[in-house]
Amino acid sequence: MNKNTYLGLALAACMGVVSAPLFAEVTPAPEHPVNITAPATSPTEHQEAAELHKKHAEHHKGMAEHHKSVAAEYKKAGHKELAKHHEALAKHHEALAKEHEKTAATHEKMAKPK
Secondary structure, eight states, rough: HHHHHHHHHHHHHHHHHHHHHGGOOOOOOOOOOOOOSOOSSHHHHHHHHHHHHHHHHHHHHHHHHHHHHHHHHHHHHOOHHHHHHHHHHHHHHHHHHHHHHHHHHHHHHSSSSS
16 A cells, blocks of 8 residues: 555544534524513513513523433433433423423413403
């Protein structure tokens, strides 16, 4: 074998190592919605707050899926501690999503005049 063959093999090996993360099946993290800045005082503001909390709930559900996919990739790579950490983060985001859904429901009730 000549040196060009060795160079080609070395280049192929490097490309394989560098491109391996590109084949990982990680769900991308969703973009965070606007933050809630002031308490709602009118029915219209309560409806807007409900919609915003629903967006936050969807964001946290997406983040939970993202962390689950990251955990799965770490598990495949044999990094058990990092996998456990991301699984815990996924549970945390699922709990936050439920809280935002409850808050949205409360705002929707408050938006309806009695």
